[in-house]
Amino acid sequence: MDESVTDRLISADVSAMDGAEMRAHLDAVQQHLRSLQQAQLALLDENPEIVAQRPELVALLDQLRAENPGPVSGPGS
Numbered sequence: 001m002d003e004s005v006t007d008r009l010i011s012a013d014v015s016a017m018d019g020a021e022m023r024a025h026l027d028a029v030q031q032h033l034r035s036l037q038q039a040q041l042a043l044l045d046e047n048p049e050i051v052a053q054r055p056e057l058v059a060l061l062d063q064l065r066a067e068n069p070g071p072v073s074g075p076g077s
Contacts, residue, residue, distance in 0.1 A: 005032055037064055
C-alpha cells in the first residue's frame with residue numbers, strides 16, 4: 001500500500017472543506033480503508049500456517065471475511 005495516500009488522507013485540513021469536498025474526502029477515506037482491509041485479508045489468507053498459530057489472527061481473519069464477503073484480491077491486483 002502507498003503510505004502517501006494514507007498520509008494525505010490523514011493530513012487533510014477538513015476544517016477548510018465545504019460540504020461537497022468533505023463528502024468526497026470521506027468517500028476517499030472509506031475506499032482507502034476498504035482497500036487496506038482487503039490487502040490485510042489477502043495477506044492472512046495467503047499465510048494460513050501463521051494464522052493457525054495465533055488465535056487473535058484467526059479472529060481477525062473471521063472478522064475481515066464477514067466484513068468483506070466478496071472475492072479476495074491481493075495487493076497489486
